[in-house]
Amino acid sequence: MKKILVTTVAAMMAxxxxxAELVFPxxxxxxxxxAASGIPFADGYADYFTLLNERDGGIGGEMVxxxxxxxxxxxxxxxxxxxxxxxxxxxxxxxxSTGITYQLIPKATADGIPMHTxxxxxxxxxxxxVFSNVFNYPVNYWDGAxxxxxxxxxVAGGSLKGKKITLLHFNGAYGKEPIPTLEKxxxxxxxxxxxxxxxxxxxxxxxxxxxxxxxxxDFVLFWGWGVMNQVAVQEAANVRxxxxxxMGIWWSGAEQDVLPAGDGANGYKAxxxxxVGSDFPVFGDIQKYVVDAGKAAGAGDQIGxxxxxxxxxxxxxxxxxxxxxxxxxxxxxxxxxMMRDAMEALEITxxxxxxxxxxxxxxxxxxxxENHGGDGMAAVAQWDxxxxxxxxxxxxxxxxxxxxxxxxxxDSAAYAAENNIEERCN
Amino acid sequence: xxxxxxxxxxVFLNGLMAGVLYALVALxxxxxxxxxxxxxxxxxxxxxxxxxxxxxxxxxxxxFAPLINATLGTNAHFFGWNLPSAISLPLTxxxxxxxxxxVQRFVFRHLVGQEPIILFMATIGLAYFLEGxxxxxxxxxxxxxxxxxxxxxxxxxxxxxxxxxxxxNWFGYGFxxxxxxxxxxxxxxxxxxxxxxFSQYTKHGRAMxxxxxxxxxxxxxxxxxxxxxxxxxxxxxxxxxxxxxxxGAKSGVQFSLSLIALKALPVLMLGGFTSIPGAIVGGLxxxxxxxxxxxxxxxxxxxxxxNWFAYVLALLFLVFRPQGLFGEKIIERV
Numbered sequence: 230m231k232k233i234l235v236t237t238v239a240a241m242m243a244x245x246x247x248x249a250e251l252v253f254p255x256x257x258x259x260x261x262x263x264a265a266s267g268i269p270f271a272d273g274y275a276d277y278f279t280l281l282n283e284r285d286g287g288i289g290g291e292m293v294x295x296x297x298x299x300x301x302x303x304x305x306x307x308x309x310x311x312x313x314x315x316x317x318x319x320x321x322x323x324x325x326s327t328g329i330t331y332q333l334i335p336k337a338t339a340d341g342i343p344m345h346t347x348x349x350x351x352x353x354x355x356x357x358x359v360f361s362n363v364f365n366y367p368v369n370y371w372d373g374a375x376x377x378x379x380x381x382x383x384v385a386g387g388s389l390k391g392k393k394i395t396l397l398h399f400n401g402a403y404g405k406e407p408i409p410t411l412e413k414x415x416x417x418x419x420x421x422x423x424x425x426x427x428x429x430x431x432x433x434x435x436x437x438x439x440x441x442x443x444x445x446x447d448f449v450l451f452w453g454w455g456v457m458n459q460v461a462v463q464e465a466a467n468v469r470x471x472x473x474x475x476m477g478i479w480w481s482g483a484e485q486d487v488l489p490a491g492d493g494a495n496g497y498k499a500x501x502x503x504x505v506g507s508d509f510p511v512f513g514d515i516q517k518y519v520v521d522a523g524k525a526a527g528a529g530d531q532i533g534x535x536x537x538x539x540x541x542x543x544x545x546x547x548x549x550x551x552x553x554x555x556x557x558x559x560x561x562x563x564x565x566x567m568m569r570d571a572m573e574a575l576e577i578t579x580x581x582x583x584x585x586x587x588x589x590x591x592x593x594x595x596x597x598x599e600n601h602g603g604d605g606m607a608a609v610a611q612w613d614x615x616x617x618x619x620x621x622x623x624x625x626x627x628x629x630x631x632x633x634x635x636x637x638x639x640d641s642a643a644y645a646a647e648n649n650i651e652e653r654c655n
Numbered sequence: 656x657x658x659x660x661x662x663x664x665x666v667f668l669n670g671l672m673a674g675v676l677y678a679l680v681a682l683x684x685x686x687x688x689x690x691x692x693x694x695x696x697x698x699x700x701x702x703x704x705x706x707x708x709x710x711x712x713x714x715x716x717x718x719f720a721p722l723i724n725a726t727l728g729t730n731a732h733f734f735g736w737n738l739p740s741a742i743s744l745p746l747t748x749x750x751x752x753x754x755x756x757x758v759q760r761f762v763f764r765h766l767v768g769q770e771p772i773i774l775f776m777a778t779i780g781l782a783y784f785l786e787g788x789x790x791x792x793x794x795x796x797x798x799x800x801x802x803x804x805x806x807x808x809x810x811x812x813x814x815x816x817x818x819x820x821x822x823x824n825w826f827g828y829g830f831x832x833x834x835x836x837x838x839x840x841x842x843x844x845x846x847x848x849x850x851x852x853f854s855q856y857t858k859h860g861r862a863m864x865x866x867x868x869x870x871x872x873x874x875x876x877x878x879x880x881x882x883x884x885x886x887x888x889x890x891x892x893x894x895x896x897x898x899x900x901x902x903g904a905k906s907g908v909q910f911s912l913s914l915i916a917l918k919a920l921p922v923l924m925l926g927g928f929t930s931i932p933g934a935i936v937g938g939l940x941x942x943x944x945x946x947x948x949x950x951x952x953x954x955x956x957x958x959x960x961x962n963w964f965a966y967v968l969a970l971l972f973l974v975f976r977p978q979g980l981f982g983e984k985i986i987e988r989v
Contacts, residue, residue: 260787262911264795400959426959430914432906433676435669435833436949436961442831443662456911459797463905467813467833485797489907493813528721528732 251288251551251563252318253278253544254296256310256325261301262430263455265485266536268527270325271297273540275526276519280511281548283518288548289555291562297526304328308336315340320568321547324350327403330363335648338362343569347543348373348479348502352406353640355602357573358652360641364572364601366546367594368502368628371636372605373478374407374450375628377500378414380476380609381448390419395441397461398452400426407452407478413632431457438464451477458486466493473498476609482619483535487612495614498622500607503542503591505619507533511541511586535610535619538590545585550575573598592625598654605633656826665822665830666950667943672836674942675843676901680919681926681934682846683894688928689867690887693763693774697782699916701751701892704789706899706908708750710800711793713743718792740802744896751892752885754785759885767880786913797909802900810904811838839901843935846897850890850931859886867929917962924969927982936980944968 255274258267278293287293296317298310307329311322322337322344324330330350337344338361346354346365354363382389396411398404408424415422423444425437431453438461441449449470453461458481465475473496477486482499512532520529531537554563554571563571575596582590594603605628610619645652680702687695695701711718715734724730738746762777803809811834819829854860865873866883874880899908902915926937945961945968953960972980 259795260790262909262914264790265797265909268795424958426957428959428962430911430917432902432911432915433673433918433961435673436666436946436953437958439662439666439669439831439950456906456909456914459906459909463812468831469814485907489797489799491799 250292250294250318251320252294252296252314253321253547254298254310254314254317254319256300256307256323256329257297258300258302258325260299261303263302266455266480266483267302267325269483269531269534269536270540270543272525272527272531273537273542274323274544275540276515276537277511277541277544277548279519279524279526280515283522283524284514288551289561291555293548300326300329302326304332308332311336315342320551320563320565321345321572323347323543323547327351331402334360334363340565341569342565343572345543345547345572347539347546349403351644353637353644355600355605355637356641357596357598357601358641358654359645359650360601361653362569364596366575366596366601366603367577367592368605368607369602370403370406370452370478371410371633372602372628373500373607374410375414375605375633376607376609376626377450377476377478378411378418379626379629380498380623381450381474382418384474385447388418392420392448393444393446394420394422394448394450395444395446396422396424396450396452397437397441398424398426399431399454399457400428403454403480404452407450409636410633411450413636414629417632427453427457427461429457430455431460434460434464438468438470441470442468448474448476451475451481453477453481457481458483459489462487462494462497463490465497466490472496473611476500479539479607482610484617484619487614488617492614494612497612499610499612499619501535501610501619501621502607502625503538504587504589504608505533505535505538505610505621509587509590511545514586515541542587542591545582545587545590546575546577549577549581549585572596573601602637604628605630658828661826661828663947663950664826665828666946668830668832669836670943670946671939672832672840672942673946674922674939675840675935676836676898676938677918677922677941678935678938679839679843679846679894679898679901680915681922681938682850682931683891683898684916684919684923685926685928685931685934686850686891686894687887689930690863691763691774691866691884692771693778694771694928695891696775696778696916697785698891698895698919699913700782700785700789701754701895702899702902702915703908703910703912704754704785704899705747705751705892705896706800706903706912707789707793707798709740709743709747709802709896709900710798710903710908712746712750713738713740713801714798716793721794722791741804747896748893751896752889755885755888755892758888759881763884764881782913786910790910795910797907800900800903800908802904810835810900812904835901835904842897842901846894847931847935853890859883863887918965921965921969923979924966925972925979927979929983930979930981933979933981940980941965941968 257271275295278295282292296314300307324333327349330346344363348368352369352371354360354365411422476498479500487494519525550571554567555561558567578593592606606625608621608625609623611622683698715736720732815832815834818832823829854864862878922937922941926933945965948964949960
């Protein structure tokens with residue numbers, strides 16, 4: 230009996246996580262209608278941390294423990310995952326869903342755990358004076374709308390006066406996010422703007438594309454997700470809309486969004502806030518230390534795809550903040566509060582990206598107490614159907630702060646008033 | 656002719672085409688409900704499973720590869736062949752027949768005589784089980800569907816230039832009609848013709864109708880319920896395959912395919928659960944109704960009206976004909 234007890238206790242001790250390890254929960258979605266998008270991101274996120282463990286012995290001598298919890302892209306399950314993992318030493322959450330993000334903002338703030346909602350979530354969370362624990366660097370939806378319009382302006386020869394721009398969007402909070410920014414930009418730039426919504430799931434878009442064909446907009450900006458993306462690209466090709474004038478947000482710009490349309494997708498554009506392709510030293514290391522060692526989170530066949538790269542980028546930004554937190558506090562064993570403080574002082578430079586094997590992988594940016602979103606820089610990528618690859622065709626361009634800034638101030642002020650939040654950073 | 660009227664005509668034609676695609680999905684529901692009284696919640700997932708199986712076989716994908724690799728420590732994902740659709744199609748039909756047999760043998764055979772709600776719940780379970788099996792078997796990535804019966808005859812996509820040119824000459828505006836939709840309409844007509852011919856002129860078809868009319872009477876004349884239900888689920892599986900091919904060609908084969916069932920529900924409410932012509936006519940009415948409403952009223956109310964308007968239209972019909980346009984009126988004596 231005693232032997233059994235000792236063995237059981239020993240086994241439990243071995244199974245329990247070491248207290249000093251760095252815990253990064255991954256609220257992934259590997260099942261359900263959005264699994265095809267969730268899997269590469271989750272793989273990239275996990276593989277980068279596995280690389281740090283295998284190659285470097287973790288971060289600052291502490292091993293990283295990625296606790297994966299399946300949300301199926303469902304808000305209720307996402308909240309359950311948060312509740313189930315937050316007491317396991319969670320240092321940072323990436324909710325990977327705008328719906329989950331909205332639910333977790335008050336919870337994570339109350340629990341003192343930082344959240345990183347990179348390119349999604351509540352846009353006005355950029356205002357660190359109101360949202361102490363939420364970070365959305367390097368870019369948000371309103372930045373995306375601004376950078377997209379900047380690109381169209383360039384394509385149109387420097388002026389959008391008299392042009393027609395249509396936003397084709399998911400008929401929900403995510404899809405409606407850029408509308409205020411685009412309405413403001415329409416006033417400033419003098420273009421005619423209209424929005425055409427698509428209901429979930431978006432498998433049938435004939436009405437929307439017939440409308441686009443009738444109204445003949447000069448440019449179409451697209452805010453889609455899931456099957457909506459593939460159908461929109463296919464329908465655009467079917468109605469022979471000039472693909473170079475059709476641009477998606479970063480959640481509508483992965484390989485799987487364009488591959489089903491074959492050659493018809495050639496020239497389609499998408500905004501990206503990180504680089505594309507596998508031509509970066511870090512991927513060689515991931516292949517060697519993770520995939521070839523049989524430690525990859527998935528089959529190892531997603532390296533270099535847009536969403537895998539996004540997962541790697543998210544992990545890289547988290548790891549850099551963790552390193553900064555360790556350095557600032559003189560301890561390898563950091564707390565969520567230390568992690569939050571480090572995220573608020575994070576500066577990503579070209580040298581840091583190069584040192585991590587990710588040269589020019591994303592924009593350089595700096596986070597401050599007031600600004601949790603960086604400079605809002607995004608680049609434009611274009612799909613080459615014959616080579617079956619995305620290519621960045623622009624540098625990382627900053628959004629128009631004079632347009633986006635006041636909108637963020639107004640929205641975050643309304644949130645602060647609703648929730649009795651006193652502004653910080655004074 | 657006024658411009659708006661010309662546009663409305665284009666929308667009307669596209670509504671008809673969309674309606675055919677909805678009807679393709681609804682047909683599978685009707686077949687099973689008519690023969691067994693089961694509302695098959697899994698019909699959408701069957702379309703997904705069938706399309707994934709077709710693409711998997713075509714691309715030479717090893718089924719259950721992650722499971723096999725994890726168990727045996729191998730790293731194999733493909734057999735290394737690419738089969739033509741003419742071979743992968745009958746093989747997929749074979750898999751759907753096997754699935755029909757398994758569903759009957761392991762699920763519904765044990766539920767004979769149960770309340771309809773129990774049978775409905777069983778199909779919900781079947782839907783989730785089948786979705787999980789499809790994921791394990793073929794993976795969850797989005798697959799491009801290249802369906803070609805010969806090297807020259809592939810599923811066409813894009814604008815029909817003949818219609819575009821003809822309507823441009825008549826109205827000064829070329830109509831957009833998708834070649835894939837035209838193909839779907841032709842396939843649907845052939846499919847309905849084949850189903851009607853099968854049920855009217857073949858021994859098994861007549862047996863299927865006998866079971867649909869009265870299980871007890873059919874049993875008393877020696878018809879095997881087991882066999883007929885396997886047959887019905889197989890035919891529904893084939894219809895699901897056709898729907899999966901048509902919808903999968905538009906969006907790629909992916910897990911969202913199972914959601915096409917949402918488009919079939921208002922069609923069933925309108926056309927009736929027991930009528931094949933009802934599914935077709937219901938599909939056309941829903942398709943045209945939702946598209947014209949979106950065209951005429953959508954812009955005034957912010958757009959995206961199609962999903963809810965289809966149900967409003969179906970409910971309106973239900974008020975006046977609860978059994979649907981072509982459904983059988985159920986009279987139960989106390």
